[in-house]
Amino acid sequence: MADHDADAPERTPEERRADHAAIDRLADELLPALVAKLGASGLGELDVREGRWRLRLRMPGDGRATRRTGSAGRSPARLEGHAPAAGHPAANPAAPAADAPYPAAPDPAVPLGPGIAPVPEVAPTRAVATSPAVGFFQPRPGLAAGARVRAGDRLGTIDVLGVPQELVAPADGIVGATVVDPGDPVEYGQPVVEIELLDEPAAGRGDAGRGTDAAAGGGAAEPRDAGPGASPAPGGEAG
Amino acid sequence: MFERVLIANRGEIALRILRACRTLGIGAVLAYSEADRDSLAAQLADEAICIGPADAKRSYLSASALISAAVVTGCDAIHPGYGFLSEDAGFAEAVAAHGLTFVGPPAEVLERFASKEGTRRLLAAHGLPTIPGSDGLLHDDEHALAEAERIGYPVLVKPSAGGGGMGMRMVRTPRELQAALRVCRSEARAAFGDDSLYLEKWLEENRHVEVQVVVDRYGHGVHLGERDCSVQRRHQKLIEEAPTPALPEASRAELAERAIRAVVAAGYENLGTLEFLVDRDQSFYFIEINCRIQVEHPVTELLTGIDMVATQLRIAAGEPLGFSQADVTFRGHAIEFRINAEDAAHDFRSHAGTVERFYAPGGPGVRMDSHLYAGYEVPPYYDSLLGKLIVWGPDRPSAIARGRAALDELVVDGVITNRAFHRAVLDNPAFVEGRVTTSLIDRVGGAAFMAPRS
Numbered sequence: 002m003a004d005h006d007a008d009a010p011e012r013t014p015e016e017r018r019a020d021h022a023a024i025d026r027l028a029d030e031l032l033p034a035l036v037a038k039l040g041a042s043g044l045g046e047l048d049v050r051e052g053r054w055r056l057r058l059r060m061p062g063d064g065r066a067t068r069r070t071g072s073a074g075r076s077p078a079r080l081e082g083h084a085p086a087a088g089h090p091a092a093n094p095a096a097p098a099a100d101a102p103y104p105a106a107p108d109p110a111v112p113l114g115p116g117i118a119p120v121p122e123v124a125p126t127r128a129v130a131t132s133p134a135v136g137f138f139q140p141r142p143g144l145a146a147g148a149r150v151r152a153g154d155r156l157g158t159i160d161v162l163g164v165p166q167e168l169v170a171p172a173d174g175i176v177g178a179t180v181v182d183p184g185d186p187v188e189y190g191q192p193v194v195e196i197e198l199l200d201e202p203a204a205g206r207g208d209a210g211r212g213t214d215a216a217a218g219g220g221a222a223e224p225r226d227a228g229p230g231a232s233p234a235p236g237g238e239a240g
Numbered sequence: 241m242f243e244r245v246l247i248a249n250r251g252e253i254a255l256r257i258l259r260a261c262r263t264l265g266i267g268a269v270l271a272y273s274e275a276d277r278d279s280l281a282a283q284l285a286d287e288a289i290c291i292g293p294a295d296a297k298r299s300y301l302s303a304s305a306l307i308s309a310a311v312v313t314g315c316d317a318i319h320p321g322y323g324f325l326s327e328d329a330g331f332a333e334a335v336a337a338h339g340l341t342f343v344g345p346p347a348e349v350l351e352r353f354a355s356k357e358g359t360r361r362l363l364a365a366h367g368l369p370t371i372p373g374s375d376g377l378l379h380d381d382e383h384a385l386a387e388a389e390r391i392g393y394p395v396l397v398k399p400s401a402g403g404g405g406m407g408m409r410m411v412r413t414p415r416e417l418q419a420a421l422r423v424c425r426s427e428a429r430a431a432f433g434d435d436s437l438y439l440e441k442w443l444e445e446n447r448h449v450e451v452q453v454v455v456d457r458y459g460h461g462v463h464l465g466e467r468d469c470s471v472q473r474r475h476q477k478l479i480e481e482a483p484t485p486a487l488p489e490a491s492r493a494e495l496a497e498r499a500i501r502a503v504v505a506a507g508y509e510n511l512g513t514l515e516f517l518v519d520r521d522q523s524f525y526f527i528e529i530n531c532r533i534q535v536e537h538p539v540t541e542l543l544t545g546i547d548m549v550a551t552q553l554r555i556a557a558g559e560p561l562g563f564s565q566a567d568v569t570f571r572g573h574a575i576e577f578r579i580n581a582e583d584a585a586h587d588f589r590s591h592a593g594t595v596e597r598f599y600a601p602g603g604p605g606v607r608m609d610s611h612l613y614a615g616y617e618v619p620p621y622y623d624s625l626l627g628k629l630i631v632w633g634p635d636r637p638s639a640i641a642r643g644r645a646a647l648d649e650l651v652v653d654g655v656i657t658n659r660a661f662h663r664a665v666l667d668n669p670a671f672v673e674g675r676v677t678t679s680l681i682d683r684v685g686g687a688a689f690m691a692p693r694s
Contacts, residue, residue, distance in 0.1 A: 135291050135308040161308045162338065186312040188290040189305070190274060 128172040130194040132187040136161040138168070140183055144194075148176045156194045159187060174198045241557045242266050242317040242341065246310040247281065249321030250300065252611045252627050253533070254281035257319045260549035269313045271306055273299035275619040280611045289313055294621045300324045303331045307338050317556065319343040319549075323623070326532040329354055343556040345510040345531045352507065356528050357400045357438045363514075366502035368526040371517060374439035381421055387439050388417055394442040397421060399428035399435070407431055408475065410442050443525070445677050447486040447518040448472065450530075451499035452540050454551055455509050456561040463500040464540045464548070465570050466492055471665060473588060473681045478658070479665060480536035481575040482543055485636065485674025486518050495524055500565075503529070511552045535578065535628065538609060542574040542632040573639040574632045577647065577662040579610065581624040584661030584686035592620035596654035601646035605632035605639070608650075618655050626657060636674070640666055664690040 132138070140157040150156070150170040158165035170176075177195035181187055244267035247257045254270060258281055261268035270285035275294035282288040289309045292299030299305060301324055310318050318335050320326040326344060333347035344350070353359045357377055364370045374387040377400060388395045394412045397420045402408070407427045409420040421437065429435040447470040455461035468484035469477040483492055499514045513530040537548045546568070555561065582588045595616045600608040610627025618626065631646050633639035647663045665671050668689065670680060681689060 135289060135305055135312055137312070161304055162311065164304070188309070188312075189292045189299075190290050 126198045127177065128170075128174060128196045128198055129192040130156050130168055130171050130196060132159050132168065132189060132191045132193050134159050134161045134166045135188050136166065136186070138181045138183065138185055138187050138193055139165075140179060140194075144176065144179065146176050146178065149199075150174060150176055150196065168193055170194075170196055172196055172198055241559070242315075242553065244269060244286075244313070244315045244317075245343070245553070246271055246306065246313065246315040246318045247285065247321070248300065248306045248318050249324060249326075250276050250279060250281070250611075250622065251625060252609050253321040253535075254279070255284070255611050256609055257321060257549055258285055260547060260553060263547065264550055264553060266553070267315075269309070269315055271300075271309045273621075275621050278617065280613055280616070287313055294619065296324065296621065303328075303334050306331075307335060307340065310335075310340055311338065315340065317341040317343055317553075319553070320532070322532050322535060327354075327530070341556055343510075343553055345508065345512070349507065349509050350531055353529050353531055355400050356398065356402070357436075359529055360526065362506050363502045363526055363529070366505045367498060368502045368514075369524065371443065371525040371527065372441045377436045377438050378421070381418060384417060384421055384437075384439065385414055388414065391439060391441045396440045396442045397424045397437055398440060399424060399432060399437055401428060401432035401434035401436065406475075440527075443517055443519045444679075445520045446470075446679075447484065447676075448477075448515065448678050449484045449486060449495070449518045449524065450513045450515045451496045452534075452537070452548075453500050453503050453508070453512050453514065454548070454555070454561065455500075455504055455512070456555045457509060457558055458560055459504060460561050460564075461500050461504040461508070462561065462563070462565045462568055463496040464544050464546065464568060466496055467536055467539050469536065470676045470678050471671070471681065472678045473686065475678075477536065478578055478580075478681070479575060479662065479671075480539050481573065481636075481639070482539045483570070483573065484518070487522055491522055491524075499526075502526075510555055511548060535625070536576050538607060538628060538630040539574045539576045542605075542607065542630060543570045543572065544568055545571075572632055572634045573636040574630060575639050575643050576628050576630045577643065578625060578658075579627045579629055579650070579652070579662075580658050581618055581626050581655050582658050583656045584658045585690060586687070588658070588686055590624040591656045592618045593655040594618070595652060597651055598653075599649070599651040601629065601649035603642070603645070605642050606646045607631075612652065626652065626655070629662075640672065658686075661686055661690055 136159040138157060138159055141155055144156060150173070152170055152172045154170045155167050156170055156176070157168045159168055160166075174196040177197045179194045181191070181193045187193060241264060245257070245261050247254050247261075247268055247270045249257070250272065258268045258270070267286050270279075270281050270288040271291045272279060272282045272288055273292055273294050273296070274290060276282060277290065289312065291305040291309050292302055303325065306318060306325070309315075318340055320328075320331070320343065325331040327350055329347045329350035332342040332344060332350055335342040336347060345353070352362070360370050360373070372391050374384070374391070378384045378387065384397075388411075393414075394410055395417070397409045397411060397417070399407045407424055409424055411417045411420045424437055425435040428437065447468060449466050449468050449470075451466050452464040453461055454464060465482060466484055466487075467480050467482045468486060469480045470486070471477070471479035483489075487495065495516065499516075503512060503514065508529075508531075510531070511533055513534050515527045515530065516524040517527055518524045533549060533552055540546070541548055551561075580588075580590070581592065582590045595612050595614055595618065598610075598612040598614050598616075600610060602608075607630040608627060609630070612626055629643075629646055629650060631639050631642040633642050644663065644666050647659055647666070650659055652659065665676075670676050
């Protein structure tokens, strides 16, 4: 998302702090507007330069934005018999294209072949907060698409027999679609809230999308789920 | 009757419960862990819900996950199967507290029969013979040594909270006893959260014979005969059959009748199994009760024609049993082989892997209860049971003949199984003559058992 021209390893602590401040500013001020604009535009992608920084947003459906745990594709369908009203359609658009190569329009700024991203550049990716338990979902009051959240922020609760378990953001980012309606039942590992990632190049992120433990850890409030290595963004996939 | 039952288990028993629900016209929802997402039961159930990760503590052993799954999917009962939470009084109580029915004995009944040592006393008071043992639980090493001296070596050190033969040690000297006490205490604490132990006299050359009982909520109980589970390895059953070749008909009837009288008098409810040791002299001693459906229940189903899981569901729903002892008839002979993912030639090491081919045997008197299918990945997290092959014949020799044919026909590729071990047992004179005792396999070893004899 944030593309830095200089070589990352040579940055001083001061520069790094400045980078973080710039990323925060871009994320807080520019991104929500861009997310809204992209959503309304029907375009597949937006690419905006701001000083030394470049922001590029892609719509889901390009097969790269999201990779879900195995439960994503199946669980909503399985719960449908009981809860036909759940916001399942939103879970589906990304699924059919999951293995398709990146089909978006050519990017003049990055003259590489389809599916190949320049190393330091990270396309907007998405993490998904998955349910840490079987129960009923309640979003946090005021939870709305476009809000900035940090990893660990509470997005809502899963009511397990009257005991709320926290649904937390698996990564820093912008709240995207909430794919479960308030009060609807969810199963363990079910995608609930999508988070558009705002992160530095994904060197440390790893591909956590497939690993079920990581997926559980990202969305779960229980510390033992997460473990020290679970900061990577589940569902996020660096191009 | 229930409208919708949550199946809180996995593997072949999940499938078995699903079949009983279908027979009764009840909806069935499968609760599965992430490791069992592609299981056959998950594919066949009316609905399936993921309750947690592979780690059983957070899925199949999580009371809140299971009960919440039942609530979320609109179930009115939970069937726990065997193992996991099937005999957990706390779970049964929590299920009831949420307005659901636990398919098994009610919590207070499970509580009454939770301690092995307590159950031994309770049923002894109702007329069942028990193995000479320590006077209550062991207070300390000194008490243990004194009790062992009184009973006479060898003795068996047993955890009071245990089950399925877990955590037991046989010792022949005071020295061995002291060492075993330490090990057994820490094992029992780790496995059951309770390190209380007791002693039993070790009887050599035993057979394991168990009596199936079924008691409704109104105190009406019948027995469904006995099963012989003497082909064991380290207290884990491998082959079960009925009737037992160890006892003449009159003794079998006496054993079963005394068992059902005792449990009804002691206030038992639902399905249960009373395990007995039968010694060389055909004396029998009560060991423990299993308050759940058992792996080997099909042996009894083939002999009696009674669907035991359906019966269990009906009783749990509050229906009267609906038949009397005189209605129960026993026909022929049945043998069950537990098909495990383990290598009998190499100390029964367990295996996981992907099933490449699976062909279940068939024909008259042949039943295969298995959750396998080609392409199924056997997860490494749970027990090694891949299925059960059960054969029936009008008499024991014909059941054995069908067993041989069926085992020869069974194909499981991709995962090592103990099929060849079972096949070897059926050619072994000790088995054919009905002389197998519970310690035989451990004494001889699986590999030697399978070695061709000259």
